Amino acid sequence: MHRRKIPHTPVELTDLGFGASVIGNLYRVTPADDATAAVNTAWDAGIRYFDTAPHYGLGLSERRLGAALRDRPREEYVISSKVGRLLVPNEHPRGVDTEGFVVRDDLRRQWDFSRDGVLRSIEDTLERTGLDRLDIVYLHDPDDHWHQAADEAMPTLAELRDQGVIAAIGAGMNQSALLARFLRETAADVVMLAGRYTLLDQSALDDVLPAAQAHGKSVVAVGVFNSGLLSQDRPAEGMKYDYQDAPTDLVARAQAIAQVCEAHGTTLPAAAIAFPHTHPSIINVTLGMRTAKQVGRNVQLHDQRVPDALWDELRTQGLIRSDVLAGRDGGRDAQCR
Template sequence: MEKTWLPTRTIPGTAVSLTSLGFGAAPVGNLYRSTSDDDAADAVEASWNAGLRYFDTAPHYGLGLSERRLGGALKGRPRDEYVLSTKVGRLLRPNPVPSGRDTEGFDVPDDLLRVRDYSADAVKRSVDESLDRLGTDRIDIVYIHDPDEHWAEALGGAVPALADLRDQGVIGAYGVGMNQHEMLHRFVTETDVNVIMLAGRYTLLEQGALRDLIPACQRRGVGIVNVGIFNSGLLSKDRPAADATYNYEQAPSALIARANLLADICEIHGTTLPAAALTFSFRNPAVTSVVVGMRTAAQVERNVVLAQQSVPESLWTDLHERGLIAETEAQLNELKSPGTEAPPRAEQ
């Protein structure tokens, strides 16, 4: 991979290296509101020029629009110089009764519908269809997408299918992406996933994944791609808006108050809430990469600036002493040291 100013970390047990900051392509799939083709292409271009070399998408994002736009924007780039990930679990099929617009958060026509299917056959079809939409000959990482109500099917179908594709060299790594840490812990401890995509459960606002999931990843040699670090926008501004969202819904008043308290403390230490939210993930050596959703070139430039800002160590000490973050410097130092050798992978 071409060198960039961004540090890279390699997913344990693989040859897949990710830049510390990655491009999340849900917004260019018209998440919440429409984005023009030109703005989407400019966002990818700005990311590339800034040194980002990890790009994540999914069929779910805009009913395939995100994959098509991302593939088009990366066309012509040296394929060995970037890492591309997508997801399986939702097949896109013609909608027999379209009513106008998508009802799952994307401003796109509902001429397609999502069919949940975590079987081995569906996984292989989904990968083939994603390759076609992306216009590429390979996908580096494939995640099982949101299998919350489909544990048994994912375990019996998607996991062995993706493990087989990895072992054949068709993909470089596979894993699971979810908005919860409990089931991710099961995947980490009961399967041979290489990496997880952890959404919103290890942030400046909350660190539930630190109790068992992150230590399990360390023991098992599983990479962590941390996403949702701004908790649906609650931490994305210097001060949270009164109508800020959390988990894609109106944020409870108690969480808005907590975010305002975090902002107060950040100001005391000469930094901002979004800069601290981004840096928080970078501090943890168990985190392989942080992926942030970006819609425009301006958003890319803002996040790159945030990633380069220096956040004083005194902030973390203060937050820990106030009980606002869970881990201490000693715990982070333990993660930096050689951990227990990963046990043998579970038989599939």
């Protein structure tokens, strides 16, 4: 796979990344052997960027990912985790986590973007993963915590970066406007943008992507299937969009995009993966991968030919914004994997 560098850092990311939220038992149990097989299959396919967080399965994702990577050459891969949700003892457990992960709730999440919280969170992550360092650390969903995140957490991460403890810093969110502020107003090197630069939502063109270009910073795109609506060749009623049932008009638009994809010899999910790479500031697309089979499918979709003419026709038909860049004008040729 191609690699692209986060400017002003030593960090290089492969085009495709492994999102480890699902191996933290997101929505359903993932057997440990399946999780390990998924990581191993990703490695064999050339994926060298792996993302996790304490939030994912109350630490289960970090433990599983660290164990699967522990015997791999440390200099050959990039791992990121997140801060902002400390895991603390749960004084009133009910048996199962209530935030989407099928795990015991002996721990609970506690919002904390303070300096001490950041340092403790990183130390806890290193202990859970068993690794000696993290390459990228993101602030995790600081939507309601701008002041503490910008004034305490980000300077703490910048200090650790300047000391060489971590290599790059940033923030990850489901919105683009506040991520643009992190790029413009803080020491962030990279942001993780969820769902806001996809075939169905190009709102990041109004804020975070211009900010990244103006300041020479990078964007990692996640949520490119918008919770599922873009994940199948033929979208249908009842599929999810941004964690909710997809509105009828969006299902119709996804179906129209799928027809154009088919006419150009490709598929909707392959185009959904290729699309973010049309922008020069987006250096990676990371997908959640639960099993070896899912990894194989995602890699196959990533490798599928997506012609630049597709973007031209989608713009002409008004199915994507007119200011979307073409593949060769963007980060890389969408056909060149």
